[in-house]
Amino acid sequence: SAMSVIINRHRGTIIEFEGDAILTVFGAPLNQPDHARRAVDTAVEMLEEVERLNVRWDADGTSEHWRGIGMSNFRVRVGVHSGPVVVGNVGSESRTKYAVIGDTVNIAARVESMNKVLRTTLLLTRPTVEAIADPEWSLRDLGEQEVRGRREPVHVYTIEGLPKLEKAET
Numbered sequence: 001s002a003m004s005v006i007i008n009r010h011r012g013t014i015i016e017f018e019g020d021a022i023l024t025v026f027g028a029p030l031n032q033p034d035h036a037r038r039a040v041d042t043a044v045e046m047l048e049e050v051e052r053l054n055v056r057w058d059a060d061g062t063s064e065h066w067r068g069i070g071m072s073n074f075r076v077r078v079g080v081h082s083g084p085v086v087v088g089n090v091g092s093e094s095r096t097k098y099a100v101i102g103d104t105v106n107i108a109a110r111v112e113s114m115n116k117v118l119r120t121t122l123l124l125t126r127p128t129v130e131a132i133a134d135p136e137w138s139l140r141d142l143g144e145q146e147v148r149g150r151r152e153p154v155h156v157y158t159i160e161g162l163p164k165l166e167k168a169e170t
Contacts, residue, residue: 002049003076010042015100021112025100028087036082036131040159043078043122044137047162050076077121079112081154082128107154110147114156118142121162126155 007014007024011032015023024042027035054073057063066074083104090099111123120142129139138160144153 002053003046006045006049007042010038010045012038012042013098015098023100023105025085025087028085028100029098036080036128039080039082040124040128040132040135040137043080044159044162046076046078047121050074075121077112077115079108079110079115079123080128081108081111081125082131083107106149107147110149111154111156114145114147114154118145118156118158120158122158123156124158126157129157 003022004014007022010026012024012026013028015025017023024039026032026039026042032038054063057066057074063073066072081104083102085100085102085104087100088098089096090101091097107125111125115121115123123142124139129135139157140160142156142158144155147154
């Protein structure tokens with residue numbers, strides 16, 4: 001719920017809740033020339049909100065649940081990638097949903113997962129960074145990274161000063 005509020009504030013479109021993940025798109029259904037900045041601002045704000053939630057959950061005892069499963073705090077990982085997609089209603093006469101399809105979506109999912117290996121909480125791809133004319137963040141270049149299911153590596157960055165994952169997660 002807290003993440004949905006942030007996404008909506010930045011005018012992202014929540015496509016789907018997939019288990020513990022939220023698939024969000026910026027720039028659809030309405031064009032947003034600043035879609036990349038909106039996506040990154042959303043991601044940073046989400047990570048900041050998770051930190052605030054952890055403080056609140058430490059105070060009210062909720063954090064004991066996370067410690068019980070081996071995590072010192074609740075953490076999220078975010079992958080942001082920019083590129084062309086097919087977006088719209090898909091399905092059949094009996095069942096339709098609004099969806100986003102394409103290699104861009106697949107890369108974003110793989111980049112989110114790459115946070116585990118790199119022990120980061122947010123990764124941005126080169127196309128996203130290049131789409132932001134004047135980034136206000138200090139970026140750390142993590143270079144070309146192999147991506148499962150792709151021949152070509154993906155160049156990724158993270159933003160300095162974000163929380164890191166305590167350990168590589170599986």
